[in-house]
Amino acid sequence: MKKPFFTLVIVFALFFSAQDLFAQKAGPEKTKVVLADSTQLLSYPMDVMGIITNKCLGCHSPDARNEKSRDAMQWIQLQRMEAADLVAMLDEVSEVLEEGSMPPEKMLEKYPQLALTDEEVSLLKTWVESTLTEVLGE
Amino acid sequence: MIKKIVLGLIVAMLVLQFVGPSRPTVRSENPGDIMRTTETSLEISGLVRAACYDCHSMETKYPWYGYVAPASWYLFEHIEHGREELNFSMWQELDKRKKLKALKDIQEVMEDNEMPLDAYVDMHPEADLTDDQKEMIITWARELAKGVLKNQ
Numbered sequence: 001m002k003k004p005f006f007t008l009v010i011v012f013a014l015f016f017s018a019q020d021l022f023a024q025k026a027g028p029e030k031t032k033v034v035l036a037d038s039t040q041l042l043s044y045p046m047d048v049m050g051i052i053t054n055k056c057l058g059c060h061s062p063d064a065r066n067e068k069s070r071d072a073m074q075w076i077q078l079q080r081m082e083a084a085d086l087v088a089m090l091d092e093v094s095e096v097l098e099e100g101s102m103p104p105e106k107m108l109e110k111y112p113q114l115a116l117t118d119e120e121v122s123l124l125k126t127w128v129e130s131t132l133t134e135v136l137g138e
Numbered sequence: 139m140i141k142k143i144v145l146g147l148i149v150a151m152l153v154l155q156f157v158g159p160s161r162p163t164v165r166s167e168n169p170g171d172i173m174r175t176t177e178t179s180l181e182i183s184g185l186v187r188a189a190c191y192d193c194h195s196m197e198t199k200y201p202w203y204g205y206v207a208p209a210s211w212y213l214f215e216h217i218e219h220g221r222e223e224l225n226f227s228m229w230q231e232l233d234k235r236k237k238l239k240a241l242k243d244i245q246e247v248m249e250d251n252e253m254p255l256d257a258y259v260d261m262h263p264e265a266d267l268t269d270d271q272k273e274m275i276i277t278w279a280r281e282l283a284k285g286v287l288k289n290q
């Protein structure tokens with residue numbers, strides 16, 4: 001009696017994991033967010049979103065414990081910014097990525113798993129540059 | 139003995155005047171200056187010049203202690219650093235995104251009362267901006283940023 005039930009569960013599990021697999025292979029999915037003062041779109045490819053979520057949001061989100069990092073930048077604010085401010089913020093992100101100054105050394109001593117790999121830095125840089133080009137209309 | 143010490147100090151001070159870092163250059167004609175390349179009111183221009191230009195432009199006006207080492211060294215370092223961060227005289231050389239970044243920085247340092255530095259205001263009372271004047275500079279920077287974004 002229990003056998004068909006388990007078979008059904010396994011079939012469903014395989015079906016959904018296969019869908020996940022196909023979704024990943026289909027290329028980066030984008031979350032589009034409308035900017036506050038323009039019709040331009042701020043898009044986060046899933047891979048970029050993943051890096052930001054795993055390695056940046058711990059300190060740069062509204063509920064972060066560190067006041068300094070919270071005040072310096074919150075990723076969620078990007079989507080509410082006016083275009084001019086968004087450019088300024090992304091330019092700063094670009095500088096930080098170029099300098100390799102984030103996450104800070106002190107944080108990495110405690111949580112070495114937060115270090116950005118070369119591939120992640122490259123993905124973020126590409127995203128920052130393409131977003132800047134889009135917002136600046138260049 | 140005291141005479142020798144005083145003499146030694148005087149000689150040391152004299153020697154200091156000829157060594158140390160070189161004075162950051164001053165240039166009065168700056169065709170790419172922000173005040174010449176943007177539509178900025180005389181009032182704002184006056185405020186920004188009084189509060190920022192000694193360290194953030196090529197039009198530095200050196201005070202008397204800017205000619206006496208070692209105090210002048212401290213001053214030179216500040217000016218070099220200030221110009222590196224933002225040089226209003228070189229405005230036209232910045233690309234669009236760097237201009238927007240600079241204008242955002244101006245708004246932030248005004249909002250946070252970070253600039254002008256307290257030490258500078260102590261020696262330059264004309265740089266002591268009121269809250270209204272800071273607000274005027276913030277509004278100017280914000281509006282200018284919109285213009286830069288639209289290529290004006």
